Amino acid sequence: MSLFDECIEVLGENVHVFSDSQREQILNDFESSFPFTKWGRIEWDKVSNHTEVNTVDEIISFLNQNINEYSNVIYVIWDEGTLPIIQSNLDKVFEVIDDVTAVSFDTWLFSPSSGYVIEIFHDGEVRIGLK
Template identity: 40%
Template structure:
């Protein structure tokens, strides 16, 4: 993941390199974005390196979001092929964006 997206020294995504960045209140708000297809599969990556990475459709991740984010301190939901990443920061902020190519 760090080869595709740059991170800050405090392990937060460097959002300066992401286009169409948005802070959302509720994970369900991603369905309002025109570049998001919730049928697409995304990887769920937690901040703990020894936790497994899981893959599921974004719609299933959204349905189980509270359980998904309960696993780790910070959570990233990413689709590398289309360059979309969602960061759930441990302070409660959810940010979504598309990588510049």
């Protein structure tokens, strides 16, 4: 079983795997919402409202302070281009975050409806920001 398959399994029934055409649409939305460096990282100094976080509580606090009612439905996007994008519940992703981040080096949790992204960089740095 691959790390992706294990991730899908632990996320349970509230996970949706997107087809290639849907994946492209989500990526287009993601890339038009946030500026990226040439090496594939969000260019945080061009995102006016962002912060580095160390805990789930800090992420929730940021969301509560900056968004009246944020969406718990998010897309999980990995830096490995051959992997599908999945949709899941933010709370569930946090419960199994080690399984989610094990799939690939860098991971983004993106909510287009609420306009936030959480970037989990392979060096351990985690940032959250608003478009």
